[in-house]
Amino acid sequence: MKHLRKCVLQLSAISALLLSLAACSEQLDSAAASTEKAQANSAVVSLDVYKSPTCGCCGKWMEHADASGFETLGHHPVDLNQFKIDKGITAPYQSCHTAVSQEGYVFEGHIPADIIHRFLANPPANALGLVVPGMPVGSPGMEVGSRQDEYAVLVLYKDGSDDIYEHIGSAQ
Structure with missing residues (x-):
């Protein structure tokens, strides 16, 4: 049982880490898209x-x-x-x-x-x-x-x- 709880905690930690990375990635993609849009607008x-x-x-x-x-x-x-x-x-x-x-x-x-x-x-x-x-x-x-x-x-x-x-x- 102790081993199972340790595995669940590790999986939870890994899941939280993956969700954080995904959220950061979306923010970076959004920032990159905003930068590209600003550059396109400045090219007018x-x-x-x-x-x-x-x-x-x-x-x-x-x-x-x-x-x-x-x-x-x-x-x-x-x-x-x-x-x-x-x-x-x-x-x-x-x-x-x-x-x-x-x-x-x-x-x-x-x-x-x-x-x-x-x-x-x-x-x-x-x-x-x-x-x-x-x-x-x-x-x-x-x-x-x-x-x-x-x-x-x-x-x-x-x-x-x-x-x-x-x-x-x-x-x-």
């Missing part, structure tokens, strides 16, 4: 978007960017054209809105958000940012049914030159 990229207060397609582009992991904040400068020029975006490259990242990169026009994410992950040397001149139909914020115009996303360099960053549509 903010874009300041400079646009006309009356432009509807700019608002649609901002919704596209927000749905793709960006956090956009709209601004309405008195002289939007001069703002663009001050940022290095000359007339041939201009569109209706200019987004500026925290790092100072500019994103002119209706650029797909996934392309901006890729650019920010690995920006080319001496890049000012990306531009989609004009307002191509089918670009984010410029959707018209199923129509998709071909266009190029250009990388704009600080010296004013450009290069094709990516083709959109069938011209490749």
Whole structure:
């Protein structure tokens, strides 16, 4: 009987130890999940978007960017054209809105958000940012049914030159 009681006490102690370890493990898993969630939230990229207060397609582009992991904040400068020029975006490259990242990169026009994410992950040397001149139909914020115009996303360099960053549509 004494031996049985000793075995029961040992089993009880082992069970308590296992339950404690399991509870600690769940707390560690919960803490790890909270840390991962906080890191994911801190990875949200903010874009300041400079646009006309009356432009509807700019608002649609901002919704596209927000749905793709960006956090956009709209601004309405008195002289939007001069703002663009001050940022290095000359007339041939201009569109209706200019987004500026925290790092100072500019994103002119209706650029797909996934392309901006890729650019920010690995920006080319001496890049000012990306531009989609004009307002191509089918670009984010410029959707018209199923129509998709071909266009190029250009990388704009600080010296004013450009290069094709990516083709959109069938011209490749």
